[in-house]
Amino acid sequence: GSDGGSDSGSGSGSGDGGGGEDLAITFIPKNLGNPYFDASQVGGESAAEEFGGTFEQVGPTEATPDSQVSFINTATQQQAGALVVSANDPEAIGSALEQARDIDIPVVTMDSDTNPEYRDVFVAQADAEGIAQAQVDLVAEQIGDEGEVAILSAAANATNQNEWIELMEAELEENHPDIELVDVVYGDDDDQKSFDETAALLQSNPDLAGIISPTTVGIAAAARYLSTSEFQGEVALTGLGTPNQMREYIEDGTVEAFALWNPEELGYLSAYAASALAAGDISGEEGDTFTAGDLGEYTVGADGVVVLGEPTVFDESNIDDFDF
Amino acid sequence: MSTTLSGPSTDGSATAPRTYADSARSPIARLLGTRDAAVLGLLLAVVVYAVAVVPNFDSELTVYFLVLDVAPILLIALPMTLVIVTGEIDLSVASIVAVTSVLFGVLTREGAPIALAAVLAVLAGALAGAVNGLLVTRLGLPSLAVTIGTLALYRGIAVGLLGTTAITDWPETWTDAVTATFGETQIPVIVVPLALAVVAFGLLLHFTSFGRGLFAIGLSSESARFSGVDVERTKLLAFVLTGLVSGVAGVYFTLRYGSSRGDNATGLELQVIAAVLLGGVSIFGGRGAIPGVLGGVLLIGVIGSALRLDGQSANVIQIVTGVLLVLSVVSAALLGWLSRRVRRRPPTAAEAAPPAVPTAGGM
Amino acid sequence: MPTTPGSTVPALRLAEVTKSFGSVVALRSGSLAVDAGSIHALVGENGAGKSTMVKIIAGLYRRDGGTVEFQGQEVDFRSTAEAKAAGIAVIYQEPTLFPDLSVTENLFMGRQPTNRWGRIDRRAMRAEAEAIFTRLGVDIDPDRPADGLSIADQQIIEIAKALSLDARVLVMDEPTAALSGNEVDRLMTVARTLRDAGCAVVFISHRFDEVFDLCDTITVMRDGAYVSTDAVADVTVDEIVRRLVGREVSDLYPKQHAEIGEVLLEVTGLTQPGLFTDIDLTVRAGEIVGLAGLVGAGRSEVAQAVFGVDPYAAGEVRVAGERVPPRDPVTAMDLGLALVPEDRRRHGLVLDAPIGRNITLATRGRLSRGGLLTSRRENATAKEWAARLEVKAAAMDTLAGTLSGGNQQKVVLAKWLSTAPKVLIIDEPTRGIDVGTKSEVHRLLSSLAADGMGILMISSELPEVLGMADRVVVLCEGRKTAELSRAEATPESVMTAATSTATGAGSGPGSTEMEHAS
Amino acid sequence: MTALDTPPAAGAASPSRGGSRLRNVLKARETGILLALLAFLAVTTAINPRFVFSTDGFRDLFLTPSILVVLAVGQAMVIITRNVDLSVGSILGLTAYLAGRLFLDTGLPILVVVLVAVLAGAVLGLVNGLLVAFARVPALVITLGTLYVYRGIYLQWAGSDRINASDIPDGLLSFGTSSLLGIPQLAIVSFVVLALAAYWMRTSRGGRELYAIGSDPAAATLYGLKDKQRILTAFAASGALAGLAGILYVSRYGTISSGVGLGIELEAVGAAVIGGVAIFGGSGTVVGAAIGAYLLTSIDRGLPILGIPDFWQRAVVGLLILGAIVLDKVLAERQHTKLLAERHRS
């Protein structure tokens, strides 16, 4: 929606951040202190360094949309060159983003999208189908394509997780009739909560064969619980995790394999997308192309989505090749 | 000695009747010597400093975002002041915001006209406040414990009602109304209702017999009761008002962020209470004023805004808020202690603690 | 200066001790010398500064000036613990116990007996508690919580606490006020035993029979200052009363003639189990009805129930024929009732609020215009009433708590008179008020009655009741035991009614208030 | 959950006269809450035997509440003095991170780190205590302020840093999950803490004075109790226990991120209140608070088994707290009228 139109004039002349040179990029992750976003920050920083811009990451301590809005507003006041946001809510931060765009600040969402009308480009880690597919395939393989599985998600409102869960449900129903999804629980991307939810999950579902945790905090907490429980090796665990957090659980056999794209690359690509927008190289239309440094050329897809690539599957054989 | 005491005429005795001043202090001293003046002065100093030092702070947008951000805190701080003045506290306000926001969303989703849904949500807020108030007044339970309980209860209902979903499709006419500005300026339209609310609560607290009752209850609820103040009803009303206004804030929250969610306004209660206490309202009850509270709310908002613009993280803002809060209560004690130091003979523990001294003998 | 009988150093000596609370001078020049092995009476009117002196001795307050010597050494206790450690035990006027803790713990808090590992020896503690209670001849379960104990039992525990200290100086601030006859006897026996063991005992009481029965020496105080010290054998009751009142008592009660009119207040069958039973009362226009009885007879409870701040189980209250609903002081006020409560500091005033606000607290609704109320309006009304009652204060924003007791009482009166009541219930109108103000209040009450107000006056001072009342209603243990006309009311008839109950318990007939003796 | 409210009432109402010790046990507020806990466990286990009768179930039964037990014990000590400590969650987070950093940056032995964390917690608690005791301002305001300050310091210090299980010594990690004679070691730690605190509160002058101060602060002054010192002790103890809880957290969860201990202060207060510690001080026991912590945690774990969706847990916890304080009030009132009645009979 448009924003009453009353403030559209005020930003004229301030959208001069265009061009790669001294572009001030502000990253606003879902929350601070989240290793996933620390990794994307590293990527964003190195991209900014490459094209000669400045980089800043600010954000709330809790992953709630209202606190995120304040930081978006501040960036707007500072007339940041470009905004890269991972949304805590598809709608709630919308009007704040619109205000930023009203004064010509390009807005890129990454990792977790808003409704398309609020941003110029969404940099997706992989397309949602691909992510869902990869996780279902992993768990099916590990439990022999039959039995009960459960999902340990992040916050109940997390956009991307909910989308994946929906797709995973569809995929299971369609292609894996012998796998039954018995429960979805929410760990709120909080170590303790995820840990305790795993315990409860195992207790209330004695026949559980596998757990999918499509969030890095969740899978690490679940792995840690499993590694010390009687279910170690009995219940399969897979999902999305960072290699550094999961290494010891791969080593001790708690986890066989899990997937993730490289969040560093995600941040890197997002920063380049922002830069391309600021420079006017792309406008977010389908078919626009831009070059993202070492990652090469990317094309904007439908709805302004740029897809990083397929997720990588990590297992014993390759985990030591990664450090993030 | 047959003077008539019930008539308006003066005493018949030879001496002229006594006369009294309104105040022992000069009007200037009265105006400047208050907590409110201190808070407003501090606010002014912070604003001046920020304008001078923090880049972009002097933009029109700052005012715009500041108003939108502090609106829910300010709204709830007003009735919360009433509650705290009576010596009680309400920790459940943020949960009421969440539950009314969710209710607003669910009702709209189920097809209720949006205006009706808003009214029902606000009424639900009043009901939630009434539950707090009844538990405190009828059962005589401590409000701190009661509202810790309802904090969990109301938040639980909010989260329980919506589960994984968030309701986000709100008509633009409504969401825009909340963030609209006056013409070409960046002054948000909501300053008008906010100002009206401030004035209304200012009048209620300082210029009505209800307000006098609140202060009397906070200073001595027994004396208030013996003087014909309906202590239970007054407190109940304060809680209901708090719930009601929290309901309004819930509707505001929903429309401002275009999203009805169970985790809306998490932690807002602490910000509200911090602002109220910073504004000079005594947690013991009986002392406080709306201008000071307005100052406290704006101070928290301005400091947050300035620090964010200065590139500081949320953590620094938390530290500053906390330190201010502690200082605001400790400063009074510190000053008292210093002035006692100056006196020749230090008091015993009992004298240093007026509340701890048993009432004087002879009764 | 107090004369010191005997040549030895007094166990406790205070000389020209002063103490002020803000603008209130509680003690102008307090002096006292107590010998070991004697019981020393300290008497004085309400507010004479006795309790303040006690609290200075106890280390609860620090004196502003003067000297305190304990066993010949100058001391300056900074806490009650220091005084306790030195060997001074104090029974305060108001019992102070920990309601949640057991009686035994209350006795020994802070100095519990410990075993050799430094742990509290509960068994020893309980045994000692039982021993003390046996010695006092009372039957209190040492394991029960202090919550819910009667004032008398609480007082007993205070006494037991002091006894268990094995102190060299024992100060008792009105320990007998709430005790029944045999409890008083037992206390006296204990006090004598302590004296014979070499302890110095200070005994504060308003009851002269007890004082003359028990004590060896008597010190009189008035208005915060020392007046005299004599051996009990050398003085008479009349002499002491003259000294402590400071003027002829007959000056005090200026009773004015008033036309007695129709019934304004009518109380029938008022009952609240455990507090009062079947109380009937009427007050007519122009009439002052005295409500007499011993302390604890339930008079305040009746007054508070009538006004609606306390509940009652049965009965009815009417003002000028209109029914007053129970538990509803707001309606009671609107119907024309006013209550000046006994406990000024807790019930009468908002101490931390300005006097202007205090005076208009009960009329704040009426003063509003269009729902709004301004300080200007309030102060205008408040000034008028303050002037009428001659409240001594500079400004309307003076905090009520900083006024002297008498002026505080005037503020409370102003508050209630400004409601233009039909019936004024006034509980202990002159408690803690200096002599001058006292007669002002009496004159005021008289003139109010002359103007047609009905007044129900509760007082523990018999002369006040006899001097002021047109009719006297006497309560004993929550029951009405007599209704006497002005002519019938004599000290003897009132005291007989106040001590004569069906059960025969209660204070002995001799335990009258001090003014009785005059 | 009204069913939970009945057993305590029934327990307290037993009117038997003789056998005062047994009567006291039955009358104790703790008994009621313990019965409620057992009833809940019984129902849950009947529905799903694995809740208790499985290796993990049995272990988690004791293991999961242990952190909250430690916090609730400290909180109870503070509440008994008629104060409250809202900063324990922040202290827990700060000390957990401190411990993590020490493991990461120094080679200090585990025990030393534990000691440092507990000491740091005590110091932070002492700051609260000093402000409360000497500035004579309400603990609610002070600890609300330090809640912000301590967490702010923690987050500022940690930045977006995060400490992973791989940074924590294996000794501590395995301590967090292993058992001794079938009882998890963390639970043993919490039992030891509870036993020591209960013993101290019951048998030392200091402990009893905490009750006295909370029961009537004015009387405590009249008695000449060292009230400032005692309040300091209570806050320092609460801080130290929060520090210990920080270590337990590290040991159990292995990862330390920004959210550690967020909001746990209200759970600790809730546990104490549910366990019969009166919010206005003077009564209740640390044992009761610990049982309250068990009940809260078990309900958290058990609700999904009873078929109540996750989302409603908070609401149930809220109802439970309200139920507990209403019950407390009713019991106190009944006791009060009974004592008054006894007096009038005599």
Ligand SMILES: Nc1ncnc2c1ncn2[C@@H]1O[C@H](COP(=O)(O)OP(=O)(O)OP(=O)(O)O)[C@@H](O)[C@H]1O
């Ligand atoms: N804490 C206090 N603050 C202000 N004034 C006080 C305080 N304590 C006592 N006073 C005042 O000091 C005076 C002396 O009081 P005190 O209690 O010593 O009298 P008393 O002789 O014990 O009277 P009674 O016989 O009624 O017990 C009174 O006017 C009282 O109001």
Ligand SMILES: Nc1ncnc2c1ncn2[C@@H]1O[C@H](COP(=O)(O)OP(=O)(O)OP(=O)(O)O)[C@@H](O)[C@H]1O
């Ligand atoms: N706080 C209390 N706790 C327990 N019992 C009380 C309390 N206050 C009063 N009582 C009891 O209530 C009864 C009536 O007391 P009250 O003081 O009202 O009598 P009174 O006739 O007004 O005496 P006074 O002359 O002191 O005003 C007495 O038995 C007394 O012991």
Ligand SMILES: [Mg+2]
């Ligand atoms: Mg006295």
Ligand SMILES: [Mg+2]
């Ligand atoms: Mg009385």
